[in-house]
Amino acid sequence: MKIAIGYELVFECPKPTPMILTLSVHYTRVSDMIIPDHMVADPPVPIRAYRDRFGNWCSRIVAPAGRLKLSTDALVNDTGLADVVVPEARQTPVEALPDDTLEFLLGSRYCETDLLSDTAWRLFEQTTPGWPRVQAICDLVHNHIRFGYEHADATKSAWSVWNDGIGVCRDYAHLAIAFCRCMNIPARYCTGYLGDIGMPPPYGPMDFAGWFEAYLDGEWYTFDARNNTPRIGRVLLARGRDAADVALSNAFGANELKNFLVRTDEVPDS
Known part of the structure; x- marks a missing residue:
């Protein structure tokens, strides 16, 4: 398409x-x-x-x-295919991770792993490592945050959105990224175009979208805690540790x- x-x-x-x-x-x-x-x-x-x-x-x-x-x-040009889903993708042990993924395990401006680590382990320690764990994080974040453009705040961090429970797509991504990193899964922030292709109406106002990628089994895979379903037509603009890197x-x-x-x-x- x-x-x-x-x-x-x-x-x-x-x-x-x-x-x-x-x-x-x-x-x-x-x-x-x-x-x-x-x-x-x-x-x-x-x-x-x-x-x-x-x-x-x-x-x-x-x-x-x-x-x-x-x-x-x-x-x-786009394939017209939805985001790839690989439930069998395994979590890579930290000691086996490539060097260039390690910074995506660390806390950053909007993803305070130090503040959220205890919460993450309490919530996700019993989940299956790998894709099921990342999906469990997306499920929880998707249900925890109430979406609304009126909640957009350029200073809001993962810790804030965890406590407030309100936000926009970047806030979903930041909280999911922070939880992934706390669970030793490299995760990086993405921003780009994402329309409503393949989705039923009604459609909201168009904006740039925020999602994230998690490193599993030697590959970076797309996850979207805001929509929490595979989507068609993502066009990537930029990647970084969090939104501060891709303003x-x-x-x-x-x-x-x-x-x-x-x-x-x-x-x-x-």
């Missing part, structure tokens, strides 16, 4: 403001791009790109004083986000 993706962000800045933007499709999907997701700035500004230490494609700009619109419209925008000065739109739709075959 083909999926049309895009965004429109409008910023208002009182003076020229440097920004880092993580809005480009991940390099693992570049070969799927039919129409590339080039960032368009209005008014035009120089855009310089680089890869961060996680391999994410980031853009550097200096937003001018006043209004700046950033947008893209792209088209991507859509980091501005180094005063700014206001005046408008925010995300598009992701299946394109019918002509």
Whole structure:
């Protein structure tokens, strides 16, 4: 299938403001791009790109004083298949984990393993290690948190959402990631496009989505504690330890986000 993706962000800045933007499709999907997701700035500004230490494609700009619109419209090929489910995937002992997975066992800005470790072991010690354990974590997190866009809070952490029981997709991911790490399963945060392809209506407002990947049996597998069901049409933007590593925008000065739109739709075959 083909999926049309895009965004429109409008910023208002009182003076020229440097920004880092993580809005480009991940390099693992570049070969799927039919129409590339080039960032368009209005008014035009120089855009310089680089890869961060996680391999994410980031853009550097200096937003001018006043209004700046950033947008893209792209088209991507997709298999049309739902997320892979491998119930037999085993948990790898810590001593056998590859070196590059180890940082995804550690606590991070939004995933406080030190505060949640005792709770995690109390809840999940009796679960079967491997895929069943990660799925048990997703089941609990899915049922524990009440979703609502009004609960979005850029400072909310896994510890906070565990205590509050409310949040948005990134909060589901952060809590599940923290519990996985507490149980010695490497887990990393993902952000990207995820539409309602294959899902029944009604449909909510479109936004970028947050999910996570867990390392089992030598592979990274997709899990989604918010939806807690295999989904079709994920288009990855970025991966990191948590949302702090993959923020859509980091501005180094005063700014206001005046408008925010995300598009992701299946394109019918002509």
